[in-house]
Amino acid sequence: MHSFNILQKLGKGTFGETKTQTFIGTANYLAPEMCHGKPYNTKSDIWSLGCILYELCALERMFDGPVANVVYSISTGRKKLINSSLYETGVQYLVEVMLQLEPANRPDTVSLMKFPVLLQTMYTLGVTLGCIKF
Numbered sequence: 001m002h003s004f005n006i007l008q009k010l011g012k013g014t015f016g017e018t019k020t021q022t023f024i025g026t027a028n029y030l031a032p033e034m035c036h037g038k039p040y041n042t043k044s045d046i047w048s049l050g051c052i053l054y055e056l057c058a059l060e061r062m063f064d065g066p067v068a069n070v071v072y073s074i075s076t077g078r079k080k081l082i083n084s085s086l087y088e089t090g091v092q093y094l095v096e097v098m099l100q101l102e103p104a105n106r107p108d109t110v111s112l113m114k115f116p117v118l119l120q121t122m123y124t125l126g127v128t129l130g131c132i133k134f
Contacts, residue, residue, distance in 0.1 A: 027070045028061050032101050035075045043103035046112070050098025057082045057091060062099070077101045090117030 029051045031044035054062040062080055063070045072078075079099055082092045094115055100106045112118065 027067050027074075028063050030071070030074060031103070032074050032077075033103055035071050041103070042108065043106045046098050046106045046108070047103075050095050050106075053091075053098065054080070054082060054095050057087055057095075088117065090115070094118070 029048040031040055031047035034040050034044060051062045058080065060080075063073045065073075077099075079096070082095060084092065094112075094117055097105075097107055098112075107115075113122075
């Protein structure tokens with residue numbers, strides 16, 4: 001993600017992740033911390049991935065419209081729900097945790113891979129989970 005993989009290294013974060021403040025791309029997937037001028041890191045990517053997961057399920061963007069409206073909706077946490085008649089509640093929960101306003105409250109990638117809805121899907125698809133310890 002990181003705005004189409006265009007990175008500008010500005011230093012290391014608390015956990016060794018790269019932090020940058022470069023913005024290239026669309027505001028529709030912008031993490032709230034970036035709306036407030038803070039640098040992004042891997043938790044910002046989790047936010048963007050949550051927006052994409054919602055879009056794949058709902059066939060519409062989580063945040064859409066004029067840029068000012070999009071930034072306001074992201075900053076205030078105005079989120080839409082996935083149609084519960086089409087998807088199990090685990091999918092909605094996954095989107096909700098990925099779209100937490102506070103980056104510290106979002107899961108990391110290892111934690112995401114342990115979500116039951118993802119484990120079931122990966123098992124069904126025959127994807128190996130590599131070195132993730134359960």
